[in-house]
Amino acid sequence: MTNHNLIKTAIFSLGFTLLSACNSSGGGKVDEVQPEPVPNPDMVVLDDRSYLLKLPARFSADKEYKLLLAFHGSGSNSEAMQSIAGFEQKSEDYIVAYPQSKVEEWNEGCGCNKPARLGINDLGFVDDVIADISNNYKIIPGEIYAAGFSQGGLFSQNLLCKRSETFKAIASVASPMSEQLSHSCTIAQPTSYMMVHGLADTILPYQGQEHSNFGLISSPDAVQLLARQNGSTDLVDVGWQYADTVALTAFENNDIKTQLYSVTGGGHQWSYSRFDSSREILNFFDSHDQPSLPQYSQVHAIGEKSLHVRAMGENNSGPAVILLSGPNKNFHSDSAWFARLQPQLAYKYRVYAIDRAGNAWSSFDDNASYTGFVDDLYQLLPELGETEVTLVAFASANITARLFQDKYQNDANVKIKNMLWIDPDIFLPHSIAMYQGGTVDWYHRRINDIIPHIGEGNWTERSAGKITLEREEVAGLVGEATASLMDWSYFDLVSQRRLTIPQQTTRAIEISNYYDDLNNVKELPLLTDIKISVIDSDFEQPEIAEATEGQEALIQWAEEGSQWSQEVAAESGGQYIPLTNTDHLVTFDKPEAIIEAIDWLVAQE
Known part of the structure; x- marks a missing residue:
């Protein structure tokens, strides 16, 4: 033949x-x-x-x-x-x-x-x-x-x-x-x-x-x-x-x-x-007829994508709160970070923790980014039946929040009434240069080689080790006194999703695209049309203390971050809320501070 x-x-x-x-x-x-x-x-x-x-x-x-x-x-x-x-x-x-x-x-x-x-x-x-x-x-x-x-x-x-x-x-x-x-x-x-x-x-x-x-x-x-x-x-x-x-x-x-x-x-x-x-x-x-999503989880079709949403307190008549996640030090970034906060918020609010494409049970996107998520979020909110919301952005998720407001602030279909930024990215030249350097620059230049390397399973064992350490860290932050308020089942299910090859790949793609995300926000002015409160923890201090080189750059980053965060809050009429002796994962360490900040914003409406 x-x-x-x-x-x-x-x-x-x-x-x-x-x-x-x-x-x-x-x-x-x-x-x-x-x-x-x-x-x-x-x-x-x-x-x-x-x-x-x-x-x-x-x-x-x-x-x-x-x-x-x-x-x-x-x-x-x-x-x-x-x-x-x-x-x-x-x-x-x-x-x-x-x-x-x-x-x-x-x-x-x-x-x-x-x-x-x-x-x-x-x-x-x-x-x-x-x-x-x-x-x-x-x-x-x-x-x-x-x-x-x-x-x-x-x-x-x-x-x-x-x-x-x-x-x-x-x-x-x-x-x-x-x-x-x-x-x-x-x-x-x-x-x-x-x-x-x-x-x-x-x-x-x-x-x-x-x-x-x-x-x-x-x-x-x-x-x-x-x-x-x-x-x-x-x-x-x-x-x-x-x-x-x-x-x-x-x-x-x-x-x-x-x-x-x-x-x-x-x-x-x-x-x-x-x-x-x-x-x-x-x-x-x-046997796959009814995929067993965790309780409160939903998957919504947005164009060719599907986005995972954890919806709690849907019967509450009060305002709607949207939770958007950013990364921890390992760049893991999904709704697991809200497993302690969201159940408590849901006592009085309708609360939606939304996962970007490629995270939790959202579908894979080979160009996942904070910028790309802006349009996804715009399409999703009406699907949830929510057109006026309080938006809570943890860490780098404030990139999406800022770009969303820049693009859709005059749109009649969806309105962000106010925002709370928790340890946000700082949109100043020195801080942006730090974010874009080191690890991010490495991913940005090598992403085409990194993706097939991940596809061969080379990072799975290391990712599993990081997830184990993260759980130990979170358990320490939650503590015994409030352990009953922590949804460990949900936290563990989402954490295990991070081990899949697509989610490992998404993490790499988002890190690479983060370089350009920062370029998209660095020239935008401070917002004045809605109130933005900023929670500013001192999570940088241990890193500064342990630094053997580049300590001055880290100190400048921390100082200008606090100053910029104060300006964001002052220009918009929001609150500046500094926290001392607090971990970057404020959602576990000081959830009560977040709840109080949301309550204040809602009371101003």
Whole structure:
């Protein structure tokens, strides 16, 4: 056939001839002569491509359905895949598409086979299939799934690496993972993945194989790699299912599951004597029906993004308070920082802690920034039913606050009535130069190299260590006296989200873009049209005391920060609130000072 050395292999007799996608020790994948195709009324032609569409037996045009795409093996076809998988016969909840590859195989992401050499855009084809079905049928938003067999399973892994934002969960059968894809895979948004593989598979071996053109890593190594990409660093389940026939290896991170079912004695096949792959895959997909967001959490669609909001006190008739987070010393920046403050504020206010794209349960954005969040916030507030708000900005989040007011202060749809800035960024030349130097400058110049490095999981262990230390620090700030007011469950759930590859990547992108965010605010004048109160802690003092060099610059930064903060408050008619012996995480150390400051602002209205 080609340099890919396609060879013949085992055939399943199920009333048709089926070939599994595979690879031999000679470096090729299996091919098989197919019978002449019989016209099928369910075949949908899409430009120069096609897919087999199967509707539920009791299909109703008025009902919304999930969408499942199932990919055949090398040398096979969509009808053969439908015959062995038959997903539509096992569930009334799915519209099922069986796409047809353009040549013998799928462009699986290894860059090593015929469709890769021909430049066939199978990822784009999948996008087109989804769009075509979505235009003609009612698909439940966010309920799109994929599964593949053999080389089709390798392609489904490519979808996991390249289209994770599209799919809620993905499965593969009889497919380990290509060496090439294992090096390039980056899961942008954590996506559950299920792998089924027979230990006796000699076509695409369970233990992988070495080859210069088409090497495979083992299925256990593939699942561990993908678990790390999904932010799951701990093995949560290793056990036998179905007596001693099938072993389950499972990793979890919140609602994201990464699983391997290892079938003793199983060969290169779709289903096994005691394991119905179609049924088990559907069970796996159905287990994701109701993602268990934490209590009070919501996810709102804003254009192509989705933003996480923790909404508390929604039945209160008083003013609405918006909480925007900035970073701590590790640049972690999300609604976990409000796990102590927000519940107490919610006794009297409607309180919304909003996470920028890429943080907590907000969707990934490859250009995340404080500047970009301005328009997201503008679109989100009316969705929350809040058009007049008190905005609380912690640390660098005052960049978003200042840019928002500059852009939308005369807009009739949304009004910020007043603001509270907590340890804000200082928009003066010396301070901005300090913020943009060192770490930020390093990220800004190297971001294109940093992102793939993170994608390989190289920073996960270090991030986990930082999160552990942060929790200890916060526990010390909260103390025993007010520990009952701290929502540790929520804090821990959000903290664990930081371990996912997309959130590690977001952190790097935001640090890099922070350089330009600062340029966007450095020339803006002080605000005078709304009251801004500023809480100014003395968190810089320990850093100044411990500095072995650059101490004078740090002292100047602290001094001009206090002076500037006083000017911000004075020019706007707000309060300047200095705090001594206070940690930068004021939300844990002195939450009562924040509450009093908000109460004062509201009383001025």
